[in-house]
Amino acid sequence: MRIDILTLFPEMFENVLGSSILRIAQEKGLVQYNLFNIREYAENRRCVDDRPYGGGPGMVMKPEPVFNTIEAIESQTDVRPRRILLTPQGCRFTQSIAKELSKEPSVMLICGHYEGFDERIRTGLEAREISIGDYVLSGGEIPAMVVIDSVVRLIPGVLGDSNSTVNESFNEDLLEYPQYTRPAEYRGMRVPDVLMSGNHQKIKEWQANHALKRTMEQRPDLIMNKKKFSLGNIEK
Numbered sequence: 578m579r580i581d582i583l584t585l586f587p588e589m590f591e592n593v594l595g596s597s598i599l600r601i602a603q604e605k606g607l608v609q610y611n612l613f614n615i616r617e618y619a620e621n622r623r624c625v626d627d628r629p630y631g632g633g634p635g636m637v638m639k640p641e642p643v644f645n646t647i648e649a650i651e652s653q654t655d656v657r658p659r660r661i662l663l664t665p666q667g668c669r670f671t672q673s674i675a676k677e678l679s680k681e682p683s684v685m686l687i688c689g690h691y692e693g694f695d696e697r698i699r700t701g702l703e704a705r706e707i708s709i710g711d712y713v714l715s716g717g718e719i720p721a722m723v724v725i726d727s728v729v730r731l732i733p734g735v736l737g738d739s740n741s742t743v744n745e746s747f748n749e750d751l752l753e754y755p756q757y758t759r760p761a762e763y764r765g766m767r768v769p770d771v772l773m774s775g776n777h778q779k780i781k782e783w784q785a786n787h788a789l790k791r792t793m794e795q796r797p798d799l800i801m802n803k804k805k806f807s808l809g810n811i812e813k
């Protein structure tokens with residue numbers, strides 16, 4: 578997968594893309610990260626933002642440097658990337674969107690800053706708008722890193738064991754079952770006997786029951802949403 582990142586602060590990405598799974602994915606040749614500094618594509622390099630029409634606080638990112646950056650990138654690539662605009666006003670990012678994006682050959686992440694984007698960036702780009710949650714951050718760089726991390730680890734071959742992404746939270750709308758490692762007892766807290774029994778059938782049942790129990794306790798909305806969906810199908 579090719580990942581193009583458009584930002585005013587490319588230096589923010591260096592440690593994140595150069596560490597852990599994201600670094601390994603690139604070393605394995607499974608992903609290529611390309612950072613583009615939007616400022617370099619501005620006709621006047623010092624001017625990437627301006628005061629909002631109609632008044633109001635802060636500065637708004639101008640359309641021309643963003644459009645110029647995208648056009649420069651896309652004029653050199655055969656595959657048109659899936660454009661993503663990071664914005665708190667976008668559709669809430671989920672594991673299923675991450676899965677969908679992990680199948681794309683090319684993804685472009687456009688990071689806002691300051692008061693956000695001129696509206697014509699939103700309307701003119703036909704980009705998918707993604708928010709990482711209902712709160713406002715200073716820029717789209719951290720949201721872009723969140724999207725990249727969650728997507729790249731789903732690309733086949735990135736993680737050592739492909740089961741790691743199957744048995745984890747949000748698959749099948751469930752949270753993962755509780756996990757334990759050595760020692761068998763720590764400060765009076767014991768690992769459930771069944772997990773040390775070697776009985777694979779019983780262990781599977783315990784894990785399935787506890788995934789359900791954990792989801793009911795922590796995120797009943799996941800189960801309710803699923804129920805609503807299946808009831809909807811029955812009604813149809």
Ligand code: SAM
Pocket residue numbers: 663664665666687688689690691692693694707708709710711712713714715716717718720
């Ligand atoms: N004025 C905007 C509003 O009220 O909707 C917020 C702008 S925010 C300070 C600056 C930039 O940070 C946004 O353009 C976006 O790229 C990014 N950003 C902030 N919060 C975000 C979130 N929850 N999800 C994705 N991007 C976010």
